[in-house]
Each structure stands twice: as structure tokens, then as C-alpha cells.
Amino acid sequence: MSPRQNSSSTRKAGIPEATVARLPVYLRALQGLKERGIATVSSEELASAAGVNSAKLRKDLSHLGSYGTRGVGYEVEYLVYQISRELGLTQDWVVAIIGVGNLGRALAGYGGFASRGFRVAGMLDADDSVVGQHIAGLTVEHIDQLETIIKDNGVSIAVIATPGAAAQPLCDRVVAAGVTSVLNFAPVVLSVPEGVDVRKVDLSIELQILAFHEQRKAGGPVTEPGGHEYIEVHP
Amino acid sequence: MSPRQNSSSTRKAGIPEATVARLPVYLRALQGLKERGIATVSSEELASAAGVNSAKLRKDLSHLGSYGTRGVGYEVEYLVYQISRELGLTQDWVVAIIGVGNLGRALAGYGGFASRGFRVAGMLDADDSVVGQHIAGLTVEHIDQLETIIKDNGVSIAVIATPGAAAQPLCDRVVAAGVTSVLNFAPVVLSVPEGVDVRKVDLSIELQILAFHEQRKAGGPVTEPGGHEYIEVHP
DNA sequence: GTAACTTTGTGCGTTCATTCACAAAGGGGT
């Protein structure tokens, strides 16, 4: 479908990265409203539900098109559809989870996947005591099957939830097998060829950022007794 | 310690948020180098290990002070210490994990916490079949004990790993009990009073962002047959 | 001691993101 991009004069505006990162948040908020039976929402209300400034919300939505009605607001259901379409959630994405530790299990059981068009086609691990276990309706396969599973199911997104040392070699393998998007939970920076996207989620990094702000509130970094912050030497 | 902030003329420069978010990445890269016995590193090498541009790395580090040596580079161990200090990792932070599902378990067993000064003081859940279990050396407590545990242990960071519906009420309780930083894994936008920091990690949001880019590569959003992207009506 | 070389730290122009503030657009009441 969509055999080629419309290459005529009016190209689809590139949506800013910052906006793309917020669209899923809006989507979540909208689905919450929908469940509560709300049919129409103003930018002010939706912005507040999503935790952003309303002008920012309107500008974000304006990048998708003009889907609001002045004096009224946005129709919830229609907006859900438009955002979903823009994010590519109206089609199905096939995912493989690599590494079946606690985190891999948590991911497999996470409801937020299936409901947004992500289908887990396989879970793989190198540990023989894990292979064969049934988790969230799937049987854990041996990592040897990696290429087979990717190709047979048309996996396009790999989720790497292994220890750090295993991540890069496995990443190389999934990329070689045709995967073009990787979600990395391992605590390493993956290097991938041009054209492959990697996003990294690092639990301890988030905590460290919190710690920084926490320290801020408490009065800045712990300084040596004697206490300069640091000296700008400009003689 | 550090009874009050140096309020004299030369205030500590505010470190840009984007820089703060990268410091943990540098720290991780540096620790990797240290383990490999590397004592000194240039901005170019470190930048490449961290996956960023070297000028950006140097500018980031310059916000902490002037810790490099021209013609040589940075001393790994010293830089580790300086970044750790800046992030507040030279002191201990006491954490409570709220919600002991798969994700809570994964977090409890995650090695990246203890090694960076985060001590898990308690794990709590509302489910009686989980309460009393021993996980990662801790006994799961009933959620009734929340306030007690926070106050007795001086918990300053709460990690919320509950279902969405439970998150806001629990967040209110931890904040009321004195917690000023929250790491939220629940799929909701938490509202908190001024002065409390919240960071959100949402597994499905990351996947959705990947899906967007994946769709991009494949030729843009799925359009209706007939195929305009959208119509700008400016009559 | 000096010259050649390496690498940091940063000034500056550019691009990206946020916010304000308002004109234009639509709905509803009379």
C-alpha cells in the first residue's frame, strides 16, 4: 500500500522530532477521554490532560493538518484516528523481543503493545533453561532461531533486553537479517549502519537525572569543605 | 552537608537540561573505558563511545569546569568522579519501588541501581499474593506501609510501576509523605505540586516513535486511495 | 629552549523548539 510517496509539488511537511515524541502522549490522553465518553475536546483541555502548553499542542496538531473546529475544539475519535495514522499505528508492526530476563518478560506482558498495533512474533534467549518456557502466550525460542524468526514473520522492530555485553553482536545480527528499527534496553550505545533507527531506554539514566535535580533542590553539588563550586581561571 | 547554596555573586552556572541528560551516558562510557584499563581519553574517542559529536561533548563537559588537558585529553578516573559528583551520585539516594509486577521485579533486580548510589529501601504492592515474597533480597511490603517506609528510611525517590489507574493516588500519597522525585512507568500523566519532579518512561511511546520513522522509510503515512496527504484549504 | 603537533575550550552563526498574542473561522442565540 502507498506504493510511492507523493512526489508532486506539495510535499508532506516534515514533522518536527519534538512533535513526533509528543504525539503518543496526546494519543494516550485522547483514548482516556474516549473511554470516559467524551466526544469533543478543546486544545486547552487536551493540553492539560497531556501535561503540555495549549499553544504547543495546537502547533503540534497543525503539523498533521487542520482537524479542529474553531469555537468547538477537536472531535476525539477523529483525532485519535489521524494521530494513529500519522504514527503508523493503523498498520501492524511485527516485533521480536530478544532477551527474556525480567525485563523481557515485563515487555511481553505489557498491554500497551497489542492495543497499538504491535504484535510480538517471537521471544528469544540464549539460556537453555529459559528456552521453551511459555510467556504471555508465546514459547521462548533459542537465539539460534533469530534469523529464521525475523525473516519468516517479517519482523521490522527488534527489542533488545539483554545484558550489555550481548547487545551489540545481537544487534548486528538483527540488522543483517533485515530489521530497521531497534529499541535498546541494554546499557550500551549500539552502533548501526545508516538507515537503521535506534532508540535507547535506560532505567538508570532516568534515575540519575532525577538525582541531579534532587541534589539541586537540596543546595547544589556536594562541594569540598572550603567550598568553591569551581574556579573559572581567566588570568 | 552543603548547608546552603553559595548565594554570592558567582552563581554556579545552570547546566542545560540537554547536557544533564547526556552526562549519565558519558559516565557509562567512561566506566567502560576504565574497566578496560584506559586511563586517558580524548574528546573525540569519548564522544564516539558515547555516540555524540565531539564538540558537543566538550561543551557539555565545559559546563562542569575545565577538567581536560590540552594536547592530551581527559583523565578517565577524574572525569568519572567529577560527573558523578555533579549528578549527585557521590551521595546515596534512597528509592522505593511501588508496584511489584514484572516491571517492578525487573527494576529491583537491575544492577545499574546499586552501582550508582541508588539503594532500594522497599518494594510495595497492594496484592496480598505478592506481599511477603522475597525479591532481590527484599521482602515485599503491603502498600499500607507506604508512609512508614518512606519516612523511616528517608526515601526521596519513588518509582511507580503500577497499573495506570493506581498511579495518581499513590503518587499523591508518596508526595504527601515527603518524596520529591518520582520516576513514573505507569501510562498516565501524573500531576504533582510545584517542587516535585516527575520523569516518565513509557515503553509503548518509544515503540510508537520507532513506528513513525519506520513508516517514513517505507514511504510516508498510509493515505486514502486517491492519495492526497491532506488538503490545505485556503480559498 | 624552541618548534611542531595535538587537543581542549569557546565565540559565533544556524537551526530547531517554545511561547505569546491575535486575526480568522465557525457555532449558537435572538
Next chain:
DNA sequence: ACCCCTTTGTGAATGAACGCACAAAGTTAC
């Protein structure tokens, strides 16, 4: 049919982040 009220969509202003490119600073070799 008209006017008033609400809310969108967006110019324009401001601010944050990025990355180039280079002078200043330090090291090494002779």
C-alpha cells in the same frame, strides 16, 4: 440575517541547542 462568543491555526518573537572552526594551551621531540 446578524452579532457575539469561543476556540483554532499561525505569524512573529524569543530562547535553547547544535556544530563549525579556531585561538589558546599544553605536550613531545629534538
